[in-house]
Amino acid sequence: NAGVMQNPRHLVRRRGQEARLRCSPMKGHSHVYWYRQLPEEGLKFMVYLQKENIIDESGMPKERFSAEFPKEGPSILRIQQVVRGDSAAYFCASSPSRSLSYNEQFFGPGTRLTVL
């Protein structure tokens, strides 16, 4: 059973370009979470999605960032007009359907974005 897949693993963009990060959850998982890890910082929650729904985007910057999890295909985190401060590692996690207790999140290897 493959784990959470993220691609690309490394992405280099120039200021002003767009960055698209993809995340394929584990088989059978319908919940996806995105986290960002800035240099010398811990991971910070960005957004929580289910298929075709954004559940909580309270950690997403209000501008330039968007996320989706379509009915078919991977979840996409999109950053428009990237700036140097967007350079970070972006991690995706997935979990199975919600239960009454906590659902463990399984993390992917991350995408390391560098903005030149």
Next chain:
Amino acid sequence: AQSVTQLDSQVPVFEEAPVELRCNYSSSVSVYLFWYVQYPNQGLQLLLKYLSGSTLVKGINGFEAEFNKSQTSFHLRKPSVHISDTAEYFCAVSWNSGGSNYKLTFGKGTLLTVNP
């Protein structure tokens, strides 16, 4: 704002020595507690978790952690480390309130280096 503090950014130890990685969090309201390990160029792997019940939690690879509610701590311990334990360790907390227990808050991480 709720926060997680890992007091040591780096911990060097010799092989077969005991180790303790410290973690404190900001509030003693109902919490779920986690330790993750990240090996170079890999995703985060769950070492152990506390959801309820016994305050001493045993995880994989011989690690254990103790939940101390009065001190709002969740320190990670291993009685004898191996070279292969060299990795970054992250403490994470989920505050079980308002239906957002999926939102993990991470510490900045502790780099454990095991020397021969």
